[in-house]
Amino acid sequence: MKDQKPMEKLIYLILSEEFKREILPDFWLVTITGIKVSSDKSWWDVYISNMPENRNIIDFLNSKIWHFQSKVNKKIQKMKIPKLRFNYDWSWEFAASLENLF
Numbered sequence: 001m002k003d004q005k006p007m008e009k010l011i012y013l014i015l016s017e018e019f020k021r022e023i024l025p026d027f028w029l030v031t032i033t034g035i036k037v038s039s040d041k042s043w044w045d046v047y048i049s050n051m052p053e054n055r056n057i058i059d060f061l062n063s064k065i066w067h068f069q070s071k072v073n074k075k076i077q078k079m080k081i082p083k084l085r086f087n088y089d090w091s092w093e094f095a096a097s098l099e100n101l102f
Helices: 005-021 056-063 065-075 091-101
Strands: 030-037 043-050 083-088
Touching (some): 065 083
Parallel strands (some): 043 083
16 A cells, blocks of 8 residues: 555545435535555554534444445455544544634
């Protein structure tokens, strides 16, 4: 797994499609803001933000992780796929707090 960028794009596309198919209660405008492989290549950290802000989305997505992992595994069969982990993306909140300082 030399260059992760194409794999990140593929996982982004697969998960985005699954998010459209899933009914996400109390969440709308769920956005994947980034995907990064862990240093030991055993995890894909998927960063999420949503509007209106509801941090419970991470718990919801992680409760369905087997579903998302199986979809990724089915689409990418030629290699061992790292496990998925969903994380809330705090970067926009940090940027907003900096903007408020100025």
